[in-house]
Structure formats: C-alpha cells, structure tokens
Amino acid sequence: MKCSIPKGTRxxxxxxxARRNYIFDTIREVFKAFAFEPIETPSLENLSxxxxxYGEEGDKLLFKVLNSGxxxxxxxxxxxxxxxxPKICERGxxxxxxxxxxxxxxxxxxQISFPFRRxxxxxxxxxxRPQKGRYxxxxxxxxxxxxxxxxxxxxxxxxxxxxxxxxxxxxxxxKINNRKVLAGIAxxxxxxxKLVDITVAIDKLDKIGLGNVRKELxxxxxxxxxxxxxxxxxxxxxxxxxxxEQLSVLFANNEVGTKGVEELKELFGYISQVQxxxxxxxxxxxxxGLNYYTGAIFEVKAHNVSIGSICGGGRYDxxxxxxxxxxxxxxxxxxxxxxxxxVLTELDKFPATLGQSAQVLFINFGADTMPxxxxxxxxxxxxxxSTLIYPDSAxxxxxxxxxxxxxxxxxxxxxxxxxxxxxxxxKDMAAGTQQxxxxxxxxxxxxx
Amino acid sequence: MKCSIPKGTRxxxxxxxARRNYIFDTIREVFKAFAFEPIETPSLENLSxxxxxYGEEGDKLLFKVLNSGxxxxxxxxxxxxxxxxPKICERGxxxxxxxxxxxxxxxxxxQISFPFRRxxxxxxxxxxRPQKGRYxxxxxxxxxxxxxxxxxxxxxxxxxxxxxxxxxxxxxxxKINNRKVLAGIAxxxxxxxKLVDITVAIDKLDKIGLGNVRKELxxxxxxxxxxxxxxxxxxxxxxxxxxxEQLSVLFANNEVGTKGVEELKELFGYISQVQxxxxxxxxxxxxxGLNYYTGAIFEVKAHNVSIGSICGGGRYDxxxxxxxxxxxxxxxxxxxxxxxxxVLTELDKFPATLGQSAQVLFINFGADTMPxxxxxxxxxxxxxxSTLIYPDSAxxxxxxxxxxxxxxxxxxxxxxxxxxxxxxxxKDMAAGTQQxxxxxxxxxxxxx
Numbered sequence: 058m059k060c061s062i063p064k065g066t067r068x069x070x071x072x073x074x075a076r077r078n079y080i081f082d083t084i085r086e087v088f089k090a091f092a093f094e095p096i097e098t099p100s101l102e103n104l105s106x107x108x109x110x111y112g113e114e115g116d117k118l119l120f121k122v123l124n125s126g127x128x129x130x131x132x133x134x135x136x137x138x139x140x141x142x143p144k145i146c147e148r149g150x151x152x153x154x155x156x157x158x159x160x161x162x163x164x165x166x167x168q169i170s171f172p173f174r175r176x177x178x179x180x181x182x183x184x185x186r187p188q189k190g191r192y193x194x195x196x197x198x199x200x201x202x203x204x205x206x207x208x209x210x211x212x213x214x215x216x217x218x219x220x221x222x223x224x225x226x227x228x229x230x231x232k233i234n235n236r237k238v239l240a241g242i243a244x245x246x247x248x249x250x251k252l253v254d255i256t257v258a259i260d261k262l263d264k265i266g267l268g269n270v271r272k273e274l275x276x277x278x279x280x281x282x283x284x285x286x287x288x289x290x291x292x293x294x295x296x297x298x299x300x301x302e303q304l305s306v307l308f309a310n311n312e313v314g315t316k317g318v319e320e321l322k323e324l325f326g327y328i329s330q331v332q333x334x335x336x337x338x339x340x341x342x343x344x345x346g347l348n349y350y351t352g353a354i355f356e357v358k359a360h361n362v363s364i365g366s367i368c369g370g371g372r373y374d375x376x377x378x379x380x381x382x383x384x385x386x387x388x389x390x391x392x393x394x395x396x397x398x399x400v401l402t403e404l405d406k407f408p409a410t411l412g413q414s415a416q417v418l419f420i421n422f423g424a425d426t427m428p429x430x431x432x433x434x435x436x437x438x439x440x441x442x443s444t445l446i447y448p449d450s451a452x453x454x455x456x457x458x459x460x461x462x463x464x465x466x467x468x469x470x471x472x473x474x475x476x477x478x479x480x481x482x483x484k485d486m487a488a489g490t491q492q493x494x495x496x497x498x499x500x501x502x503x504x505x
Numbered sequence: 506m507k508c509s510i511p512k513g514t515r516x517x518x519x520x521x522x523a524r525r526n527y528i529f530d531t532i533r534e535v536f537k538a539f540a541f542e543p544i545e546t547p548s549l550e551n552l553s554x555x556x557x558x559y560g561e562e563g564d565k566l567l568f569k570v571l572n573s574g575x576x577x578x579x580x581x582x583x584x585x586x587x588x589x590x591p592k593i594c595e596r597g598x599x600x601x602x603x604x605x606x607x608x609x610x611x612x613x614x615x616q617i618s619f620p621f622r623r624x625x626x627x628x629x630x631x632x633x634r635p636q637k638g639r640y641x642x643x644x645x646x647x648x649x650x651x652x653x654x655x656x657x658x659x660x661x662x663x664x665x666x667x668x669x670x671x672x673x674x675x676x677x678x679x680k681i682n683n684r685k686v687l688a689g690i691a692x693x694x695x696x697x698x699k700l701v702d703i704t705v706a707i708d709k710l711d712k713i714g715l716g717n718v719r720k721e722l723x724x725x726x727x728x729x730x731x732x733x734x735x736x737x738x739x740x741x742x743x744x745x746x747x748x749x750e751q752l753s754v755l756f757a758n759n760e761v762g763t764k765g766v767e768e769l770k771e772l773f774g775y776i777s778q779v780q781x782x783x784x785x786x787x788x789x790x791x792x793x794g795l796n797y798y799t800g801a802i803f804e805v806k807a808h809n810v811s812i813g814s815i816c817g818g819g820r821y822d823x824x825x826x827x828x829x830x831x832x833x834x835x836x837x838x839x840x841x842x843x844x845x846x847x848v849l850t851e852l853d854k855f856p857a858t859l860g861q862s863a864q865v866l867f868i869n870f871g872a873d874t875m876p877x878x879x880x881x882x883x884x885x886x887x888x889x890x891s892t893l894i895y896p897d898s899a900x901x902x903x904x905x906x907x908x909x910x911x912x913x914x915x916x917x918x919x920x921x922x923x924x925x926x927x928x929x930x931x932k933d934m935a936a937g938t939q940q941x942x943x944x945x946x947x948x949x950x951x952x953x
Contacts (some may be wrong), residue, residue, distance in 0.1 A: 060608050060828050061551065061612070062546070062549075062551065062554075063549050063551055066547035066549055067547060069545040071542035074542070074544060090891055090892065091892070091893075092862050092893045093862075094519035096516070098517075099510050099515060101510075101511050101642060102510060102511065103510065103511055106508075118573075121570070122568050122570055123569040123590060125566075126586075129586040129589060138574075138576055138578075145571070146571055160508050160510075164510075164516070168518060170907060172896055175519070182548070193549070194549060206897075207896030210896055212879065216883065216886070220887070381508075412542075414537075414540050414541075427657070427775075431657075431778045432779065438538040438539060438664070438668070439668070441538055443537055443539070443540045444538065444540060448620055448650075448657050448658055449653055449655050462618045
C-alpha cells in the first residue's frame with residue numbers, strides 16, 4: 058500500500074513544527090499584548106454561509122462535504138454538476154477566517170461587548186491548483202477590531218505589524234493607502250465609474266512603468282485628458298506628510314478624496330508618536346481588495362527577498378452586512394504564516410535552538426540501575442525539563458548515536474557508585490566534558 | 506439571513522478558549538517534559554488511507570469531500586449510494602490521529618529516528634449523531650512512542666497521566682490491565698476462541714453484577730464448566746501485587762497469560778518507584794479496544810463525577826502493518842479534552858483568573874491627551890502587558906462600563922497634570938483605590 062497525502066496538503070515533522078510554532082507564538086504574543094482575545098469557529102460551515110461570499114471563482118474553490126447517509130435520495134442527477142453539488146453537500150470547509158468571523162459576530166452579538174477585538178489562528182482550505190508556496194490547506198492568523206471607526210485602531214495594526222517583525226528580526230516596509238483617496242483620484246479625473254480600472258492599472262506602476270500604465274488606462278477606456286489629469290498624482294514628491302499636503306490641494310473640492318487625506322494625516326500623525334522600527338510608506342498605487350475595503354489599506358513586504366506580501370489588511374465598513382447586521386465598521390490584518398516561514402528560511406533568521414526536544418537522556422544500563430534512573434528522571438520532568446530514558450539496554454554506541462542524532466545536549470550515566478552517592482554523571486555533548494553532580498546541582502545547571 | 510453552524514459543531518468564545526487552552530497547555534507541557542515532539546498531519550487524507558481502518562461503522566462516519574470540478578464525469582449514478590460515494594470523493598476528513606500517525610511514520614520512516622515519540626493536538630471529524638458531549642468536530646490530544654517494546658514506556662504513560670491530572674487538580678483512578686492476561690483467561694477456561702465474548706461480558710461486571718455476567722456468558726455460548734472456571738479470576742483478592750501472584754499460579758501452564766502477568770508485574774514495579782499521586786488499580790475486567798491493543802491497556806476516570814473515561818490508551822504491536830511496515834511496536838494515550846472540560850466545569854476547578862484579556866484600559870479623553878496615551882500604552886505593550894486604549898472619546902460612564910463588563914483590572918486616566926509630570930493616574934477596579942504613578946512604577950506594579 059502506497060502512503061501519500063492529498064496534493065497541496067502537508068505533514069509537519071517536529072523540526073518544521075518548531076519553526077511554525079515560533080511564528081505562531083510570536084504573532085499570538087503580540088495579539089495578546091494588544092488585548093485581542095482568541096476565538097475559534099468550526100472547520101465545517103453551512104455551505105449557505107460560504108457560497109456567494111468569495112465571488113464566482115471562490116465558490117468553485119470551496120471544498121464541499123458530502124451529506125451523510127443516502128445523499129442520492131430524491132436528487133436529480135440529470136443536470137449540470139454545479140447544480141447537483143449543493144443538493145448533495147450541505148456543508149463546506151472554511152475558506153477564510155473573515156466570513157466565519159462575520160457570521161460569528163452576528164450569531165453571538167448578545168454575548169460580545171463592542172468594541173470587540175478577536176484573533177484567530179486556524180487552517181483554511183481552498184481547492185486551488187497547488188503550486189510552490191500555494192497550498193490547499195494553510196493557516197491564517199487574523200486580528201480584527203470591530204464596532205468603532207476610530208483611527209487609533211489603524212495605528213494599532215501598524216504597531217502590531219512593527220512588533221511582530223521586530224521580534225522575528227525581519228526588516229519590512231509597511232505600505233499604507235486609503236480606499237477613499239483612490240476614489241478621490243477617480244473623481245478628480247472625472248471618471249468615478251472607472252475606479253476599478255484605474256486602480257488595477259496604477260497598481261502595476263512598479264512592474265510595468267508609467268508609459269505602460271498610461272497605455273493600459275487607454276485600453277481600459279479612459280480619455281487622454283483623464284489620463285493626463287493623473288499626472289499630478291504620479292508627480293507627488295517628498296515624505297508622506299508632504300504628499301498628503303499636495304493631495305489636499307488637488308482634492309480641494311473633492312469630498313471623498315479630502316476625507317481620505319484627512320484619515321491618512323491623522324494616522325500618520327499617530328504613527329509619528331510611536332516611532333516604529335519598520336519602514337512606513339504612503340503608497341498611492343496600493344489597491345488591494347478593492348471591493349471589500351472602504352478606508353485604510355495595508356500591505357507588508359520583507360526587505361532583501363523576492364517574496365510577495367507577507368501581511369495585509371484594512372478597514373471595511375460593512376463586514377456583517379451580508380448576515381443582516383449593518384453598520385458595523387471594522388479593521389483587521391492577516392499574517393501569512395507560510396510566506397513568513399519562507400522569508401525566515403531564505404534570510405536564515407530562525408533561532409538556532411528551535412525544535413530541540415529532549416534536554417537530557419539517561420543511558421540505559423539495564424534493570425539494576427533503572428529504578429534509580431526512573432526516580433531521578435521524574436525529578437527533572439517535574440521541574441519541566443524535557444527528559445528521556447533510553448527505553449532498552451542497547452549497546453552504548455547505539456544509545457550515544459541516538460543522543461547525537463537527536464541533538465540531545467546532556468547525557469546522564471548512572472552506575473553503582475552514583476547510586477551509592479546519590480549522584481549522576483553528566484556528559485555535556487557539545488563540550489565533550491563530563492562531571493559527577495548531585496541532582497540539585499544538575500537541576501540548577503539545567504535551569505540556567 | 507439566519508446565522509447558524511452545522512449540527513454537532515461549535516464556536517468557541519474567548520472565555521471558552523481560555524478554558525480549553527488551559528487544558529491543552531497543561532497536556533502539552535507534560536508531553537514536552539517527557540520529550541515528546543509535536544507533529545501535524547493534514548485534515549484531508551486520501552479516502553484510501555482511511556477506509557476500512559475503523560470497521561464498517563467507521564466507514565459510514567467518515568466525512569467525505571466532494572471532488573473538485575466535474576465530479577459527475579464518467580460516474581454511474583444508477584447504483585447504491587455507498588458505491589457512488591468513493592467515485593465522487595477521493596478525500597475525507599481525519600477520523601482520529603492514530604491512522605494518520607501510522608501513515609506518517611511509514612511515509613517519513615527515513616526522516617525519523619526510532620524510538621520515536623510524538624504528540625499531536627488536532628481536531629478530528631465524525632459524522633456521528635450529535636448528542637450531549639458528543640460532537641462532529643472535536644480535538645484529540647495523543648501521545649505515542651513507537652519502535653520499542655520496553656515497558657518503561659508504559660510507565661511513562663502512567664507518569665504523564667498522573668502529572669496532567671495533578672496539574673489540573675482532578676483526582677483520578679488509572680485502571681490498568683493487559684490484553685495478554687485476558688487472552689490467558691480465555692485459554693485458562695478452555696475457550697480461546699471466545700476471547701471477545703468473555704471480555705465484552707466481564708467488562709460489564711461493575712454495571713450488571715456477577716449473576717448477570719454469568720447469564721450473558723451462557724447466552725454467548727460458554728459452557729457451564731467454562732463459566733465456573735472463571736470463578737478464581739473473580740475471586741482474586743488483595744492489592745495489585747497480591748492479585749498478580751494469584752494469577753501466576755493460575756497461569757502456571759499458560760504461556761500468554763504468564764507473559765501478561767510478567768509484564769504487569771514489571772510495570773507495577775516501576776510504578777512503585779515513582780509513587781504517583783493518582784489512584785492506580787489493576788482491573789482485570791478492563792477490556793477497551795480489543796481488536797487493536799496487544800499488551801497493556803489503560804483507562805482513566807475522575808472521582809466525584811459521573812463522566813466516562815477521560816483518558817485511555819495501550820500497547821499495540823502492529824500499528825504500521827496496515828501500511829506495509831510490520832513489527833513496529835508502540836504504546837500511546839489519548840486525552841479527551843472535551844470530557845476533561847466537563848469534569849473541570851462540574852468540579853468548579855478552572856482557575857478563576859483564566860481568560861482575562863486586557864490588564865489595562867486607557868480612558869480616552871480626546872485628541873489632546875491621545876499622543877501621550879499612545880506613547881505610554883506602547884511601553885506597556887512592549888513589556889508584554891495586555892493594554893487597551895478606548896478607541897473613541899465616549900462618555901466616561903460608557904468607557905467605565907466597558908472596563909467593568911470586560912473585567913479589566915486597571916483603568917488609567919491621563920489629563921494635563923499627568924502629561925506635565927510624566928505620570929499616569931491608575932484606578933484599581935477591584936479595590937476601588939486610585940493613585941498617580943510614574944510609568945516605571947506602573948510597570949513594576951503590573952509585572953508583579
């Protein structure tokens with residue numbers, strides 16, 4: 058029988074688990090310092106909760122779970138498979154953490170005090186074509202604050218991004234924009250209906266250059282004078298504050314644009330109070346999740362690696378509207394654990410001591426010394442020190458090979474004299490030195 | 506639109522998460538002290554990996570995931586739904602952690618050093634009829650050691666059970682038996698082929714009494730003299746060692762029975778070295794997982810509550826055989842987190858301080874004092890202290906109500922004088938007292 062797992066899924070061995078937990082623990086620690094509270098939602102949601110929330114493409118990528126029992130009973134199979142699927146599957150696997158969170162807020166509104174901030178670290182599933190860095194099962198690490206429009210919340214997201222990547226020792230740039238500024242630009246050039254076309258095109262500025270952006274705008278049906286009217290936006294200069302001043306002038310009679318600039322000014326003002334270590338950039342070409350976000354938008358890229366965005370988020374004004382609870386404004390971010398893993402690997406920034414399991418191995422010299430070893434090992438374990446007794450009285454070489462292969466730093470030998478004296482002989486595997494100690498002294502040494 | 510989740514699944518709110526994490530963290534801490542290493546396997550497995558591993562009933566309870574794309578292509582729907590299901594579903598949701606672990610060991614045999622000990626805390630899914638305490642998605646907490654037949658491993662399981670329930674402050678009894686002793690009993694009464702019938706019947710001794718057990722044995726086809734031959738087993742007296750001595754005599758010419766008794770003697774000998782706090786009991790009527798276990802078996806029950814087994818496990822000699830890797834002996838246990846949750850709730854043993862999120866709330870008096878508040882809050886957060894700034898300059902009463910409702914122990918007030926002096930005024934919400942402190946003094950107070 059061949060052993061394999063479904064395409065796009067992964068087993069995690071202990072060394073990978075240690076690295077992944079290092080990322081999750083770091084993110085969780087920061088979420089907690091900012092007083093976010095954990096929640097979990099079921100892996101299985103009713104398909105009616107999920108369908109239609111991620112666009113037509115998303116509906117296709119939902120994993121659907123076959124109904125139990127006679128799923129065929131009363132179903133007409135002489136129709137398109139897309140019509141049959143919802144008849145034989147009432148449930149699907151979670152596709153992201155956002156829609157389940159919206160459902161959660163509406164369902165538990167009476168048990169939550171607003172403003173409510175939650176974090177959620179759980180896997181999601183997408184029937185996407187697997188490829189390098191893209192999986193069918195992967196974790197999302199989301200933090201959201203809902204029930205307030207205060208821009209202090211946007212500041213907190215920036216602080217959290219800064220704290221996470223400082224702790225992980227990754228240099229990053231946080232790009233910030235505001236959806237209202239993008240709307241203001243579309244209005245400014247007299248093409249408010251072309252907002253999506255404009256943002257899709259100028260989003261490519263870095264990659265294809267200004268000439269090609271202009272060409273694309275033309276192809277997307279913008280008039281030459283409209284495209285020319287974009288020039289002042291491309292020609293903004295100076296730091297974020299200087300750019301925002303120039304935009305203020307440009308947006309003199311432009312309500313939505315002015316609102317966007319004011320929000321960005323307030324946010325950048327707050328940010329200046331906390332002096333983040335990461336690089337902060339006002340990027341007017343940043344467009345992410347246009348149909349979804351309504352205010353500030355964020356995207357984080359790591360320096361010195363060519364890996365895409367490792368964190369992103371923004372303000373949405375109507376998350377729970379789809380479930381019949383309107384006017385709940387929120388703002389949130391999502392850390393991409395798999396990409397952060399790739400960045401840390403490429404930059405060789407994982408701490409060297411991660412994933413060490415046993416700290417101490419007792420060599421097994423057979424039944425005579427075992428009772429003594431069992432008692433001493435129990436003492437170490439009670440003190441939280443990860444301790445092994447080699448299970449069989451195998452040859453010394455085999456036991457030492459195991460210690461080496463498992464990177465166990467201390468090996469303990471117990472013979473008649475140790476038992477008589479109430480001591481243990483400990484070998485420091487890295488230094489190659491050996492000493493005989495009381496259990497108290499060993500405990501003190503190991504707890505250092 | 507009605508918000509709901511599938512039957513048998515659950516949302517976990519922050520208070521429940523805190524309690525669940527208390528259980529998971531306790532178990533994980535003990536697993537780590539015994540040098541178990543974490544692994545994770547995918548939620549989705551190939552159905553071929555899962556089918557036929559849990560009996561006919563288990564096959565029915567597997568959640569099957571519909572193939573992506575045109576799942577109907579080439580499938581004949583004019584047959585029984587049980588035949589159609591595997592044609593339209595190649596994958597299923599994990600049903601337990603044991604079969605995926607066996608698959609993992611075989612698949613990664615070259616990356617693992619044996620003896621290998623892993624722990625795994627992940628959800629599993631079963632399409633069981635939901636009822637009180639039985640869910641369709643629930644966590645299992647498993648620890649297994651494979652690649653050695655040493656009974657030191659059985660001892661370690663007992664030590665871990667003892668440590669977990671001591672830390673959780675739950676009084677428990679660990680019942681221990683050995684599958685070989687059960688086989689020995691069947692052989693002793695001349696009915697080795699009736700092993701299952703005998704164990705099923707005597708497993709009920711506690712509930713239905715000796716008379717009814719005898720009746721059931723009769724119904725299950727045992728002869729009167731065979732049933733009478735069981736009497737010495739029911740009449741064993743004294744502590745575990747005394748009972749084992751009596752069994753030794755009974756099993757004088759009984760190889761498998763003698764082996765079982767020897768294993769139990771060795772294990773009880775080891776246990777006497779570590780003097781566990783929990784109650785340990787040799788229970789010859791304990792039968793669990795008969796088709797699966799081959800040596801020691803364990804079951805844990807909590808005192809003073811009528812909740813079933815909260816932990817169980819045993820020795821299996823051929824876990825990976827189903828995947829073509831024979832002769833790998835292992836031993837493991839599984840903690841039932843949901844039942845442990847119920848026990849802690851019923852005994853009121855959850856620590857009172859669990860689930861407190863924010864430790865400090867800065868009252869929002871508007872834009873003038875905000876920059877100062879932002880800077881001071883950043884200091885607390887950098888020190889890992891969970892800190893909130895109320896996002897809006899709402900009425901004082903509303904902000905204080907929020908603090909009370911959220912059980913935040915300290916509320917900070919900042920006005921002109923605090924800013925001038927570089928201090929904060931802190932109200933201890935429980936004591937009702939208020940004092941003005943430097944940030945350093947506040948930090949010291951909060952880190953106590």
